[in-house]
Amino acid sequence: MANSGASALQSSRSISKGFDVPPRDKMLDNLIEDLFFKGAEGQKLNQIYLKKVGSVYTNILRYLGTQTDSPDNRDAVIFCDGSRFKRESPHSRWATDMTNGRKLRWRERQCEKGSEKIAAAVTWLGTADDDTRRWPAQIQLCDWFVEFLKQHEMIIGEDIRLKTKIGRKVIRKASQGKWLFNQIDVYNVLDKVLLHELTHTWMGGELDDVKVKKFGIIPRPAYGWARCKELAKTGSLVDNYFEDAPDNNAETVALFASGE
């Protein structure tokens, strides 16, 4: 886990050096074309600077790149299970987060509500009811994903991975279009997921899960390569701080760091 956190930061470090000023390496240009280039309204590939993406990586490295034993509201804490939530009584609707004393509904624990049940990880921003940033952000790795990582750690070849129950679960999710793991995702999946979640935090730039229309008429968050590429073509132009642009999409920014 710690290794993957470090490697998530490492990949953003390597890419935050020198990608933002053209002329760029051909491979990097291809990646920028896939993830950020709309190719409309006179936009040219060599006029994309990705300033926002650069500042997201820089800030994650600067503010979230060192470990601390006493995290404050600018930090993020990663949880692998939900044991911090204590139910008030066996059937109570209420629970307490033992790390910060916060009261919440039992069914509103991270990874437990509605669409979060199919997520790999979920970030809570540490915001109190009055909108102040009171606590460290909490990145919760969801149970099925932790199981997947445990299995995956022991498995080397893709062919073996496909035979595992968890592997099948991931493939099934992918085929339903709910959570897309492509080949590239499988090998650095934890790095990418952590980086994705870190970009949601206050210090990470509070990026969104921007929605995109693909495979149907209902807009869904742009997760995975296919949807992120679609967002690049259909979203707003990058470098303008538009909310529905690919440089405001957590997944696009995370994939970019892992997409060499």
Ligand SMILES: [Zn+2]
């Ligand atoms: Zn997200």
